[in-house]
Amino acid sequence: MIYLSPLQGVTDSKFRNSYIKHFSGVDKFFSPYIRLSNKKDIKKSQIRDILPENNKNIPLIPQIMVNRSEDFIYLANIISDYGYDEINWNLGCPYPMVTNRKLGSGLLEFPDLIDDILEDSLKNISIKVSVKMRLGLTQIDDIDKILPLLNKHDLTEIIIHPRTAKQLYKGNVYLNKFKEVIQLSNHKIIYNGDIINFDFYKNNIAPIKEIDDIMIGRALISNPFLASEIKQSANLSMEQKKQVFKNFHDSLLFEIENSLSGDSHVLSKMTNYWEYFSLFFNNSRKVFKLIKKTKSLSKYHQNVNQVFNMR
Numbered sequence: 001m002i003y004l005s006p007l008q009g010v011t012d013s014k015f016r017n018s019y020i021k022h023f024s025g026v027d028k029f030f031s032p033y034i035r036l037s038n039k040k041d042i043k044k045s046q047i048r049d050i051l052p053e054n055n056k057n058i059p060l061i062p063q064i065m066v067n068r069s070e071d072f073i074y075l076a077n078i079i080s081d082y083g084y085d086e087i088n089w090n091l092g093c094p095y096p097m098v099t100n101r102k103l104g105s106g107l108l109e110f111p112d113l114i115d116d117i118l119e120d121s122l123k124n125i126s127i128k129v130s131v132k133m134r135l136g137l138t139q140i141d142d143i144d145k146i147l148p149l150l151n152k153h154d155l156t157e158i159i160i161h162p163r164t165a166k167q168l169y170k171g172n173v174y175l176n177k178f179k180e181v182i183q184l185s186n187h188k189i190i191y192n193g194d195i196i197n198f199d200f201y202k203n204n205i206a207p208i209k210e211i212d213d214i215m216i217g218r219a220l221i222s223n224p225f226l227a228s229e230i231k232q233s234a235n236l237s238m239e240q241k242k243q244v245f246k247n248f249h250d251s252l253l254f255e256i257e258n259s260l261s262g263d264s265h266v267l268s269k270m271t272n273y274w275e276y277f278s279l280f281f282n283n284s285r286k287v288f289k290l291i292k293k294t295k296s297l298s299k300y301h302q303n304v305n306q307v308f309n310m311r
């Protein structure tokens with residue numbers, strides 16, 4: 001199976017709805033993380049993002065980011081009340097603002113705390129749990145202590161992004177370390193990280209016999225055909241791909257125009273997407289520059305048409 005990674009600000013319900021209309025190959029979607037504020041509130045936009053009516057026909061697993069069992073239970077129950085039967089726990093977010101508060105991969109240096117949170121939470125909730133994690137905060141060995149503890153708990157699966165938080169999203173993924181730690185786990189392991197194209201998958205991940213399922217993030221935004229290319233389930237010409245991509249773009253733009261007011265907000269949101277979309281085109285820097293300098297929606301339409309006529 002192929003999962004689409006959660007990307008905060010990118011893979012929200014508008015993106016997911018547009019995606020499933022135009023592409024195939026993704027079997028599971030994950031919401032960007034939901035967390036509680038200091039006052040224990042959840043942002044309305046985070047709830048809206050997982051409302052069943054905004055995710056019709058989307059196999060969605062909502063993700064939570066917490067570091068206390070009472071918050072875990074509270075969020076799990078809210079999500080379960082919306083009809084979901086599984087949540088994912090974020091132990092991977094690498095940003096210091098998060099990790100300094102012992103959230104995301106900030107918890108990876110505290111294996112006993114992870115163990116305690118799961119121990120307390122799992123017996124008090126009726127929803128299944130999976131985990132998404134990195135190898136460690138600053139050391140790739142943090143995971144060595146964590147996986148054996150996770151073996152005690154009833155989890156559906158563990159998604160591993162084999163980097164440390166210190167690396168953020170850059171530098172090499174530690175593939176050898178990944179292969180080594182699979183052996184420490186009794187759970188189903190999912191690989192995530194830097195699957196940039198079919199060849200990377202074929203050469204590096206397909207040969208790992210313990211791994212059947214993968215999660216892809218950035219490359220699936222840049223090339224939304226990647227999931228079907230990996231499954232070898234679609235064979236479109238470049239012209240056909242451009243047409244499908246353009247239709248997808250137009251659906252996404254429509255959703256975003258309906259949810260944001262003011263050209264500048266819409267343009268800034270779309271420019272954010274074009275950081276990824278531009279990589280689909282040979283002359284990606286030129287494409288991104290052209291979109292980025294756009295100041296009005298009418299000019300944006302013109303520039304987008306020009307881009308789709310380019311490659």
Ligand SMILES: Cc1cc2nc3c(=O)[nH]c(=O)nc-3n(C[C@H](O)[C@H](O)[C@H](O)COP(=O)(O)O)c2cc1C
Nearest residue numbers: 005006007008032033090161193194195216217218
């Ligand atoms: C802009 C951005 C936002 C992200 N937001 C989340 C998030 O909300 N939850 C999460 O688990 N991972 C998040 N990630 C990490 C991705 O889900 C994924 O693990 C990472 O990008 C590596 O996979 P890739 O190389 O296929 O992109 C984010 C990554 C980026 C670049």
